Amino acid sequence: MTPSQPPPATVAAWLNSAPEHDVRAALLDVCASREWAGALLARRPYADLAGLLAASDEAMAELTAGDLAEAMSGHPPIGRPRPGDPSSAREQRGMAGASDSLKEEMLELNLAYQERFGHVFLICATGLSGEQMRDAARERIANSPDEEREIVRTELTKINRIRLKALADKETERA
Structure with a gap:
């Protein structure tokens, strides 16, 4: 464990002990x-962040097309982060300084x-430039729906x- 990582016990403590409706x-x-959230709730308790991330990955792999559509409904279009949502703005930071023509x-x-x-169009935009997001959209529009x-x-x-990871960091800071 590196000094910047919180101890594994504190990462999962809130998730394991908080009331179900809060989690x-x-x-x-x-x-x-809702299916993904329910799957993570059902798999509590978690020993550490790695266990939580593994459970998340497994739950994502099990989602139906309808569940995926529900998951996507929580994401704004690239280039238009949700107003007042610092996470949305941070995740789409690569478009913030893009030229008007790129936007x-x-x-x-x-x-x-x-x-x-x-x-x-959904992409993990963290760390990507506006050009990289645009290029991915151009490429992926030719894909089949499947x-x-x-x-x-x-x-x-x-x-x-x-x-x-951000949720774990936030909850660890509260502890």
């Missing part, structure tokens, strides 16, 4: 899928993608891991 609300802030192109790609697949659904599952898995 469910926190998990639904991480991912809008316009991303808007057009978002609309074309949504028309083709029926949901927002291919794209599995890519979205992978992207949601990455996003959930980042958000669960």
